Amino acid sequence: MYNIFRRTIRAFYYFVCRGTRALKETFLTLIYFFIWPLHCEQLPIGVIMSDVDVFHEKQRLELCAIHALNNVLQERVFTKETADDICKRLAPQCVVNPHRSMLGTGNYDVNVIMAALQSRDLAAVWWDKRRTVQSLCVDKVQGFILNVPSRVSLGIVSLPLKRRHWLAVRQVNGQYYNLDSKLKSPVCIGTEADLRTFLSEQLSQDVTEMLLVVRRDVEEYGSWLNSNEPRK
Numbered sequence: 725m726y727n728i729f730r731r732t733i734r735a736f737y738y739f740v741c742r743g744t745r746a747l748k749e750t751f752l753t754l755i756y757f758f759i760w761p762l763h764c765e766q767l768p769i770g771v772i773m774s775d776v777d778v779f780h781e782k783q784r785l786e787l788c789a790i791h792a793l794n795n796v797l798q799e800r801v802f803t804k805e806t807a808d809d810i811c812k813r814l815a816p817q818c819v820v821n822p823h824r825s826m827l828g829t830g831n832y833d834v835n836v837i838m839a840a841l842q843s844r845d846l847a848a849v850w851w852d853k854r855r856t857v858q859s860l861c862v863d864k865v866q867g868f869i870l871n872v873p874s875r876v877s878l879g880i881v882s883l884p885l886k887r888r889h890w891l892a893v894r895q896v897n898g899q900y901y902n903l904d905s906k907l908k909s910p911v912c913i914g915t916e917a918d919l920r921t922f923l924s925e926q927l928s929q930d931v932t933e934m935l936l937v938v939r940r941d942v943e944e945y946g947s948w949l950n951s952n953e954p955r956k
Contacts, residue, residue, distance in 0.1 A: 778896050783905040786830030788890040791905035793840055796867035796892035796937050802840055807832055810839045837869060837890070837935065847943035851934040853927055855949075857920045860936075864948045867894030867937040870926055874906065893919070894937075 779798045781791040793802050807830075811823045814835055825831035838848045846866065874889035891904035893913065900913040902922070913922045926932050938948050 778901055778903070778910045780903055780907075780910045781905055782908075786825055787832075788905055789830070789832035789837055792869050792890040792892040792903075793837060795903035795905065796869055796894050797844070798894070798896065801844065804830065807836055807840070810836050814839065834871070834935070841937060845940055847938055847940055849936040849938055849943055849948060851927075851936060853933075857923045857927070859950050860920070860923075861948055861950050862916050862919065864942045865936050865938055867892060868923070869893075869935040869937060871933045871935075872926065873929070873931050893922070895919075 779795065779800075781794050781800070783791060787804060787807075790802050790804060790807055794800050808824070808828065811832070814823050820826060823833050823836050834848075841848050848869070851860075870891050870893065872889055872891060874887065889904075889906070891902070891906075893900060893902055895901075900916070900919040900922075902911040902913055904911075913919055923934065927934060936948050942948050
């Protein structure tokens with residue numbers, strides 16, 4: 725049964741791939757909305773890893789932006805409802821909101837993340853990849869939110885596709901952790917030097933982008949950069 729199910733899903737996906745980008749996005753949204761809950765165990769909303777006290781939300785539907793926000797803040801601050809409210813405020817006149825998936829199942833864009841952080845008196849600073857991570861003043865950064873390509877899977881079925889995914893990285897108890905919601909548990913990156921290596925590897929991919937989560941004053945004065953670095 726598993727092989728039949730897997731072949732059917734893949735065959736249908738290849739058929740969809742011949743269509744428009746909107747058709748592909750609709751197909752993926754339907755996959756997450758209708759089929760994903762049938763093939764994945766129900767994961768807890770937030771998990772505290774008792775040995776190191778690391779808060780880690782795990783992936784549900786297309787809610788990676790919400791998970792990344794909560795993981796970088798280390799508490800459950802935002803929900804699907806609050807993210808949807810932000811979407812409505814950003815585009816109050818739109819019938820189909822451009823800041824989330826067509827069916828409203830998540831897949832929130834960077835504008836939602838930035839607005840959410842602003843509501844917490846924080847800012848999201850886009851990282852210019854022309855700079856090296858050595859120019860980053862890590863002590864001034866509360867956390868990192870990366871947008872990376874991630875393989876799409878349907879339970880145990882892997883689809884031949886990658887789509888955008890938000891993940892969080894931050895320091896907890898002196899160590900940096902990869903808090904990707906698709907991970908079973910937080911992965912310890914290590915020291916500041918290890919963090920710079922990790923970020924360099926991630927940013928070496930052309931399609932990867934990074935946001936620095938900082939206080940408003942840090943954004944205003946540009947103190948997330950080392951003092952000897954130009955601000956523009």
